[in-house]
Each structure stands twice: as C-alpha cells, then as structure tokens.
Amino acid sequence: MSDSTTPKLDFIREIIAADLATGKHATTITRFPPEPNGYLHIGHAKSICLNFGIALENQATHGKCHLRFDDTNPEKEETEYVESIKEDVKWLGFDWGDDLYFASDYFDFFHDCAVHLIKEGKAYVEQQSAEEMRANRGNLTTPGTPSPFRDRPLEENLDLFARMKAGEFKEGECVLRAKIDLASSNMNLRDPVLYRIMHAHHHNTGNQWCIYPLYDFAHPLEDALEHITHSLCTLEFENHRPLYDWFIEHCPVPSKPRQIEFARLNLTYTIMSKRKLLELVQGGHVSGWNDPRLPTISGLRRRGYPPEAVVHFCKRVGITKFSGTTDVALLEFDVRDFLNHSAPRRMGVLDPVKVVLENWATEPLTHVEVPNHPQNPDMGERRIPISAEIWIEREDFMEVPEKKFFRLGPDRHVRLKGGHIIRCTGFEKDATGTITLIRAVILPGTVGADSPAGIECKAAIHWVDVATGQDAQVRLYDRLFTIENPEEAPGGFLSVINPDSLQTVTAKIEPALATAAAGFSCQFDRIGYFVADAADHHPGTQPVFNRTVALRDSWAKKAGR
Ligand code: ATP
Ligand code: MG
Numbered sequence: 001m002s003d004s005t006t007p008k009l010d011f012i013r014e015i016i017a018a019d020l021a022t023g024k025h026a027t028t029i030t031r032f033p034p035e036p037n038g039y040l041h042i043g044h045a046k047s048i049c050l051n052f053g054i055a056l057e058n059q060a061t062h063g064k065c066h067l068r069f070d071d072t073n074p075e076k077e078e079t080e081y082v083e084s085i086k087e088d089v090k091w092l093g094f095d096w097g098d099d100l101y102f103a104s105d106y107f108d109f110f111h112d113c114a115v116h117l118i119k120e121g122k123a124y125v126e127q128q129s130a131e132e133m134r135a136n137r138g139n140l141t142t143p144g145t146p147s148p149f150r151d152r153p154l155e156e157n158l159d160l161f162a163r164m165k166a167g168e169f170k171e172g173e174c175v176l177r178a179k180i181d182l183a184s185s186n187m188n189l190r191d192p193v194l195y196r197i198m199h200a201h202h203h204n205t206g207n208q209w210c211i212y213p214l215y216d217f218a219h220p221l222e223d224a225l226e227h228i229t230h231s232l233c234t235l236e237f238e239n240h241r242p243l244y245d246w247f248i249e250h251c252p253v254p255s256k257p258r259q260i261e262f263a264r265l266n267l268t269y270t271i272m273s274k275r276k277l278l279e280l281v282q283g284g285h286v287s288g289w290n291d292p293r294l295p296t297i298s299g300l301r302r303r304g305y306p307p308e309a310v311v312h313f314c315k316r317v318g319i320t321k322f323s324g325t326t327d328v329a330l331l332e333f334d335v336r337d338f339l340n341h342s343a344p345r346r347m348g349v350l351d352p353v354k355v356v357l358e359n360w361a362t363e364p365l366t367h368v369e370v371p372n373h374p375q376n377p378d379m380g381e382r383r384i385p386i387s388a389e390i391w392i393e394r395e396d397f398m399e400v401p402e403k404k405f406f407r408l409g410p411d412r413h414v415r416l417k418g419g420h421i422i423r424c425t426g427f428e429k430d431a432t433g434t435i436t437l438i439r440a441v442i443l444p445g446t447v448g449a450d451s452p453a454g455i456e457c458k459a460a461i462h463w464v465d466v467a468t469g470q471d472a473q474v475r476l477y478d479r480l481f482t483i484e485n486p487e488e489a490p491g492g493f494l495s496v497i498n499p500d501s502l503q504t505v506t507a508k509i510e511p512a513l514a515t516a517a518a519g520f521s522c523q524f525d526r527i528g529y530f531v532a533d534a535a536d537h538h539p540g541t542q543p544v545f546n547r548t549v550a551l552r553d554s555w556a557k558k559a560g561r
Contacts, residue, residue, distance in 0.1 A: 010319035012260055016054060016230060020061065025229045027061035030054050032089070033103075033222070035070045036081035038274035039289040039296045040088045042310065042331070046265040049314040050232060052094035066226055067096035071104045072218045074202035074209075084289070088297040092307050103222050104204040110213045111165070113221055113251040114176055114194055118157045122250055123194060124150055125160035126177045137182075137190050144182035144190045164197055167210045171197045178217075180246060188243045192216060220244045224253035231257045234264040235323055265317060266325040269479040270295045271486050271493055285497060286480070290535075292546050293480040293501050303477065304521050304531030304548030309338040325485065335549050339521065339529045344372040344379050347417065347462040348509040348524040348545070350474060352391035354466060355438045357422065360388035363444040370418035384510050386419060389466035391508040393526075396461045397438055399427070406458040408438070413451070415460040417525060421446040462525040470514035472543035474507040474530070507545075514543045527551060 009017060019025045030051040034040065040048075055065035067089060069082055089096070117123035126133065126149050138144040152160075161176055163169065176195040184190055194217040199210050213221075223231045231244075238261045248256055266272065271280075272295060280286050280294070289296055292303035300310060313334045317326055347370075368386055372379040392408070401409035408414045408424050415421045420442040428437040443452065451457040480501045486493040513522070513532075517539055521531045528550040537544040 011321065012050070012230070012232060012262060012319055013054065013057075015260060016058075019229070020058075027229070028054055028058045028063040029066065029227055029229050030064075030232060031066040031068050031223065031226065031228050033068045033070045033219070034085050035073070035076070036078065036085060037073070037076035038081060038278055039084050039298055041272050041274075041277065041295045041297065042267065042300065042314075043265040043272045043295075044088075045092060045297060045310055046314045046317065047232070047234075048089055048092055048094060049311055050262070050319060052089075052092075052096075053315075054230075064099055065094070065096065066099040066101055066228070068101040068103060068222060068226065070215075070219070070222070071102055071202075071204065072107075072110075072213055072215070074198055074200040074212060079203060084298060088301075091297065091301055092311060101222075101226060102204055103218060104202060106218075106222060106225055107205060107209055107213075109225060110218055110221055111211075113247075113253075114161065114213070114217075115158065116252050117178060117194070117250060118161060118176075119154065120250065121154060121179065123176055123178050124152055124157050125164065125174050126150075126191075126193075127174045130172060137187065140185070140187075146182060147177075147191070150179065150191070161195075164195070164211050165209075167199070169197055171199060173197065176211075178246075180243075186239060186242055188216070188240050189246070192243060216240055216243050217247060220247045220257065220259075221251060221253065223257040223259075224248060224251075224255050227255045228257040229255075231259045233259060233261055235261045235321065236264075237261055261321070262319045263321060263323040265314075266323070267295060267328045267331065268325055268484040269328050269481050269486070271481075273487075276487075276493060279494070283494070285494065292475070292477050302531075302534050303546055304339075304529060305335050306338050306342065306521070309334040312338070328479070329553055332549050332553060336529070336551070339523065339548065341376075343521050343523045343529055345370075345374070345525050346510060346513050346522045347384070347464055348472065348474070348507050348513065348527065348530070349391045349393050349462065349464050349469075350476075350505055350507045350524075350527060351394040352464070352508045353394045353397065353435055353438060355390050355392050355422070355440050355463075357388050357390070357420075357440055357442050358425065359441045359444075363420070363442060363447075364388075365419070365447070368418040368447060382512060384418065384465070384512075385468040386416075386463075386465050387467045390416070390463045391466060391469060392438070392461055392463050394435070397424070397427070397435060399435070407461055408440070413443075413455055413457040415446070415451075415457055416463050417460045419447055419463075420444075421451055421455065421457050462527075464508040464510055466508075468511045469508045470511060470543060472507050472509045472514065472545055473536075474505050475533070475544070475546045476503040476505065477501065477547055478503075509543060509545075513545075515539045516543075521548065523551075 032051045052065045055063040136145040175193045177191045180189045195211045198212050244259045290298035290302045313331045367383040369381045396407045398409045413423050422440040424440045426439040478501050481496050482498045483496050486496050489496040516532050518532050518537045529548040530545040533544040
C-alpha cells in the first residue's frame, strides 16, 4: 500500500514490513548493542535511530528495542562508559524501558552452546599456537590445512574444554574452535575460534571465568536468547553472516534472528573509530570525550546541538547498502535549521569596540524592548539596558567603507538593533592604527520608527551596553581536522588536526545572558548559535559560551560552493 504520500521505506523496513505481513513475525524486536569501551558517536546515533525508530514505528504490535551492553571482553569495558551510553541514548529521545541487558549475564548459555557443539562433533580444542593456526588457515586460493587436533575424540575435547574453564592452562595455550569448513571461500568459516583463555577480571562476573567467547560466537547467541527478530549491523559484518547463521542453526537457541547489514555513517572532517577517538582524548588533543569538537554524542550535546537535529539528520542520511561519506555541512545545516526556529535571540559582541553616544542626553533611555525572536512573537520581548556608551562589533565599522558596506563609517548611519539610528561623528586610533573609540550621535525619535526622510540607513547592528554588559569567555569551535578525510592523511590523522579548531575570546554580552543557566541555547544576533557551557559556565559569576555553529557556512565559501 504505497502512494505518493507514503514515504518510501528503506530496504530494512521493507523486509520488516514483509515479515509482519506474512506472519513470519508477530512483532519486531531490535537491539542496539554497544560495547562499553568508549563513548558513543554520531555513527552510533544512526544505529540508535534505526533500531529504536523501528520499535517506535511498530508500537501497534508492541515492537521493542533492547539496549544491550556487549561486555564479553573483560579487558576493555568500564562502567563510566555504560553510564555515558545510557545518558546518550536517552538524550536522543529513546527509551529501552525494561529491556536493558548485559551480554556477560549470558556466559553460562554461551558455555552450554560450546559444550553442545563439542558433543555434536562441531567444535574441538586446538593446541596449535596462534602463528601455526594462522599459517594453516590458507588463503583465498589455498584451502586451510587441518589441525592435528581437529579430529580428537569427543570425550577428550570435553575434558580439555572443562580444564580450560577450570583455569588449568595459560593464555594462548589452547582455544576452542568450531569445526566448519577449511576449504570455504569465506575465511570466517575456516574453523573460527569460539573461546579463548583470558585470566582477567570481568566487571560483572569477577574472576568466575577465565575463558571468554569471541564476538562472532557470542553475538548471534545473544540475539537469539533475547528473541531479536532483526539484528541490524554495519556492512563489515556481511561476510560474517554465514557464520552467524551457522551458529543459529547448530546451537540450541530459542529463536532464529536474522542479521541484516547497512552502510555505516561516515562524516567529512572527522573520525569515528573509538580507538582513534580514545587516542585524541588520551593524547590531550581535546579536552575529553565530550569536547565540543568531537563527533561524540556527549560532544555534540556540549556543543549545543539539539537532539532533534541529530535525529533528523540521521533520518535524512537514510539506510542503504552503499557506503559513502556524508558532508558534515548537512549536519550543520540541520542544526542551524532547528535552532533558527527554537533558539531565542540575544546580543553578544565578540570583538568589541566602544562607541560614545555624545548627545545621549537629548533622549536618554534606560532600556529598549527587543523581540526574543524575529518570527515568533510567542517568545516575547525583553528589556535591554542601554546608556551613553555601547560596544559594537569591530567589523561593523569601516574607516573607508567599501561598496555595499552599509554599516557604520565616518558620517554614516546605522541602526542599533531595537534602538536609535546613530551617525558616526569621529573615531580615535592608537599608534598601530587600531580603532580605539568611535564617536556618534543618536537621531532622537528614531527608536521603533522609520528612518527620517533623506537619511540612508540600511542596516541594524547588534550592541551591548557598556555600563551593564558583562564579560564572557566565548569558545569559537571549528572543524577538528583540516582535510575532509583525516583517516587518509599520509602523516596520520593527528598530523591534520586544525590548529584553529578552538579560539577563545572575551566577548561582551547583554546582562541577561550572564545569568542564563548552563545549557541555555540562543542565537547571538548576526553571529551564530551559542550555548552556555555545561561544565564551565557559572551563572552570574563566570559566563562561558560555546559556539554551536556559525550563522553561515564559512567552509562552503572557502571551497567555492
Ligand atoms: P569499534 O569497532 O571501534 O569498537 P563500534 O563503533 O563498532 O566500535 P560498537 O559499540 O560495537 O562500536 O557499536 C555498537 C553498534 O553501533 C553496532 O551495531 C555498530 O554496528 C553500530 N555502529 C558503530 N559505528 C557506526 C557507524 N559509523 N554508523 C552506523 N552504525 C554504527
Ligand atoms: Mg564494534
């Protein structure tokens, strides 16, 4: 049932719709299975939106999405990561309800499945070294050579596996392998390893285990145990699917999940591998996992990206089988678009120069009323104090104005946003030629009124009152890397870090901004979107703002787009 008003389903949703229509499944159960060994990034957001999105779309049949921590590797996981992952999923607007699982709770089941495979003659304990195993695996043109241990008697396998579990062997002395097909053109089927020995402490099971299952073995079993209907993963697992299916077929599982692969999200000017993100964090190249320049979800949050914009972006990128790299400008576009509607306007001057209004006494106001949003009257108005001295943006004045420069210059007029039209009467410079002060006069009667006849005033500029304005630290973030694909930099991704990715300035802000709560997001008129920093901003005493995104895409201009 598709007409022009029904959006076209992606191929995964088509499969799911068909499975529901034919009655293969009565509902859908998907899962998001992060390994708690790092913070989530926007690539994970794509997977979260897909898996939780499908559950939401299938509410009518009680569709669900599990949050499952894939914590089978004892060495890498940390509880800090578990907490951050939960926070990030919630922030994106999704809810796992009661369906929160830890793969480490299934260790007994994995073990039982391994014993089952041994009893079926489908697994054996291998005692060759890792190098020997590698050498005997063959390659695409040569089949593998059977291990001398491949045909051990069943009882011996059971005994050895029990002794592996009992801790009688050192790491690397033996592993458990599936007995599948040494001639398979799919290398994953050439007797893959199921269990290895690791004398390591696990955050959940302590020292109970010294054998740990490998991802390829554990994952299908986790899915089956949780009655996952559609196990959605990224394309690099396509070649592992025959193995996934083999485990589902040969292990005593309670359900038969189906693995479907889709293209991962890649973004220009950033990196997404957790290992490399960790390198940036540990190497001190950024301030932490939530540094606003990182593509981590916590970084985007601290940067002021609205979750709705991130979700919208993930939807727009779509689900396909084709891998590619998405222009980060698309994400920034969504962020701007969302904030344009939702963010109230405020005034801040990033590069201030003082203007003295010499005839202020002719119409001395105490404040002006300014709408909080140009298109949305529901956001109301605010009163901003004003007096005889104000700060304006240095670039809003030109000593010798260029053609089409409609702002302030000697003897020129400009409007102060929400206030008077002013005319520049003079300026002062220091020895280096830098303007230190601008003199101007107000045109009485022009607040809220059109320009008087014969006066050309085409622009309104933002300003901050000197008497009541406050200093704020403003962090101007830019792309973390100078090239589109940092992973391909000949000198490695660390060699292409953008030295200007963070500039800190002391700006002047209107008084109401100084007392805004941490996390408050607004547009600084004519400049961009800013958010009061979640960690360092202290209302009233220490205002700190992060630039979320500039109003215009300066990179597009540079690239001639
Ligand atoms: P690594 O392989 O570096 O450990 P990972 O990003 O694969 O990291 P997981 O915790 O295993 O980390 O990922 C959880 C889920 O998120 C997986 O289902 C994975 O396929 C998905 N995922 C990870 N990166 C992306 C991406 N860039 N785009 C879409 N989905 C992704
Ligand atoms: Mg992974």
